[in-house]
Amino acid sequence: MNIDSTIISGYQSLQDIGYLLAGKRQVLLVSDKNIIGLPPVQSLIGQLDNAGCEVSIIDSVPPEPNQHDVAAILKTLHQPQVDLVIGVGGGSVLDVAKLLSILCAGDETVTLDSLLAGEKPQHRTTSLLIPTTAGTGSESTPNAILAIPEKETKIGIITPVMLPDYVALVPELATSMPARIAASTGIDALCHLFECFTSVIANPVSDNFALVGMKKLFASLETAVAEPENLQARLNMLWASYYGGASIAHAGTHLVHAMSYPLGGKYHIPHGVANAILLAPCMAFVRPSAVNKFAQAYDLIPDADRTLREEEKSHALVEYFDALVHRLDLPVKLSQLNITPDDIPYLSQGAIEVQRLIKNVPMPVSKNQIAEIYRSIR
Incomplete structure (x- = not known):
């Protein structure tokens, strides 16, 4: 076929x-x-x-x-x-x-x-x-x-x-998407692109898709949310989303998606919202293992400071992720979704069991480390 x-x-x-x-x-x-x-x-x-x-x-x-x-x-x-x-x-x-x-x-x-x-x-x-x-x-x-x-x-x-x-x-x-849906689905596309870019099974094909998709997304996401009738921004986001899916087809997501699955499965948190909460803290954890790729992605942001050193760019990208979620007015704490500290053991066990994604994380990760990430955003 x-x-x-x-x-x-x-x-x-x-x-x-x-x-x-x-x-x-x-x-x-x-x-x-x-x-x-x-x-x-x-x-x-x-x-x-x-x-x-x-x-x-x-x-x-x-x-x-x-x-x-x-x-x-x-x-x-x-x-x-x-x-x-x-x-x-x-x-x-x-x-x-x-x-x-x-x-x-x-x-x-x-x-x-x-x-x-x-x-x-x-x-x-x-x-x-x-x-x-x-x-x-x-x-x-x-x-x-x-x-x-x-x-x-x-x-x-x-x-x-x-x-x-x-x-x-x-x-x-x-254009019919409400701003909140445009924001959360856009963050989902970003997670697909960047997780595949930093996955241990990333390859030249998935990297090319991810780089093109991220460039379109960084240039258009906030415009698409703020200006729903902006057809060029909407088309750029559709392409970014498509490239994110193509990246998945050739590589695979990892920590953000593994940790978002139990949030959706038991607590019915919308997938993009769960990813938005997890994006910056998960990438702060992953950053030391993929500094060069973090720096490459940072350089795609339209107003990036390209005079920074590679290590500084990698930190700046995590800061950008955190600020982007705040600017899009998406939740940043589990407490905003009525998730309590008592839920963290269940969430951690659920996440570590998603081994098809955990094995793609570019560094070893334990259930205790996953629990610590959840606690950091409680």
């Missing part, structure tokens, strides 16, 4: 996608109730109708979906096999769309339970992913993340088969 996505990008780039619809009869459109009524989405549905497609619409994907949510969606489908899956929404919607592109491909031996058990599918139906937030980069990763309530954690279903045929980066769809 070809796993290289074709990217459609720019203002009004969804106005004519008839060439994608040739031969597609059964189409499944996956979204949520906040997105489905937006004019560009309604225009897309009109194109599908005009092309003679039979369109099934799922607009009930919740934030941070769990396996029961996906199972419930599967039960509502009148057509278990489709020709095209279109996902329009944030990372949760796109993750569910990716799973449905496999589960609606006609192979009855592949089920949600088998995917959760680690089965690697061989096929999916044609897919088009259209992000409306700029953070998860789900459109460029082979991952779909589901909450598992019974275990109070999240699990990643990972297979390159989920990479879509087509991705559309459409800035006018991102």
Whole structure:
């Protein structure tokens, strides 16, 4: 299977996608109730109708979906096999769309339970992913993340088969994001980019993606939050998010994401918010092991002081991360989320168990050290 996505990008780039619809009869459109009524989405549905497609619409994907949510969606489908899956929404919607592109491909031996058990599918139906937030980069990763309530954690279903045929980066769809969502998802994208850049399995491909993405993000994140109708800033953030996902596909995140997982799994803290709280303290811990890369990233900040020595730049980047989260008015303490010191042992155990990410940290890290980081932001 070809796993290289074709990217459609720019203002009004969804106005004519008839060439994608040739031969597609059964189409499944996956979204949520906040997105489905937006004019560009309604225009897309009109194109599908005009092309003679039979369109099934799922607009009930919740934030941070769990396996029961996906199972419930599967039960509502009148057509278990489709020709095209279109996902329009944030990372949760796109993750569910990716799973449905496999589960609606006609192979009855592949089920949600088998995917959760680690089965690697061989096929999916044609897919088009259209992000409306700029953070998860789900459109460029082979991952779909589901909450598992019974275990109070999240699990990643990972297979390159989920990479879509087509991705559309459409800035006018991102203008509907509230400022707080734009801020937290932007920090999520930053974590993807920088964690992959400093991961022990970073490589020239992931480094290139991360450097390009960070340059776009540092130049555009605060503008995108403050000026929601600024289409160039929104497009830059969509690209930064895409590059963050591509970095994940070629490398992997580490400490911030490992420590944010139990915050989301048990306490239902939004992923970007959890990452924002953890970004500066985790990177202060990691900094001594990756001074050169910290300095490289610092030099991408538009108003960076490039006269600093490398060590000074690495400290300045951590300070920048902390100041950025404050400027974006995101939480910086666990107490702001009603997390108490009594919760730290559970959080520390949950984080250290995410070994697929912990093993990417560029220095050894123990459960006690993780607990100390949590305590530093209590």
